[in-house]
Amino acid sequence: MAYIGPKPPDKILQTTDIADDAVTGAKLNTDIISAQTELASTPAATDELLVSDAGTIKRVDFSLLASGASDFFFATKSSGQSISNNSSTKVTFDGEDYDTGSDFGSNKYTAPSDGKYFFFTKLLCDCTSGETVKIFFHKNGSAFVEHRNTTHGSNRRTFSMSAVLDLSATDYVEVFKFHDGGSARDVDGDSNRSTYFMGYKIA
Secondary structure, eight states, X not given: OOOOSXXXXXXXXXXXXXXXXXXXXXXSOTTSOSSSSOOOSOOOTTOEEEEEETTEXXXXXXXXXXXXXXXXXXXXXXXXXXXXXXXXXXXXXXXXXEETTSOEETTEEEOSXXXXXXXXXXXXXXXXXXXXXXXXXXXXXXXXXEEEEEOOSSSEEEEXXXXXXXXXXXXXXXXXXXXXXXXXXXXXXXXXXXXXXXXXXXX
């Protein structure tokens, strides 16, 4: 007997209800965003996170969110350095207690990214009475921040200064010293860290 009626479908779609707890993380591929893959250490600078930018999901490098503590350095001086009279001379630092971002080298700190950075330096200096001593932070080769003092008595004195600098990536900062004591004077260095240069990113 011939079939009369609509043509039957080529395939019959069957549906199956899946229990709420049937799909588990173990059944998902590792490229699915889930809690199955753990990052058990601090993310690398190029690791990416997902953020909602006014409702639009975007990727962002961890380096843009990380705190400035990742860029901390502490450079030291182990021996004396002669500073000529009436000459602004770069202070050298031959040791490092910390340099977490590997950004300090050749006696200067190079900013790894745009931001605001805190710097502090302490210099133990050989002085004569009545001389003017200046300490500078140089930015990109030019004096940017200055500390000035007039000495009283011939002795060793500690000079220190700090500043917050707004830097762009690849900007660099150095420490310079000037004096007018009439002859060359030393900036001391020793194992007690009497002279050092330190800094870190704050924002």
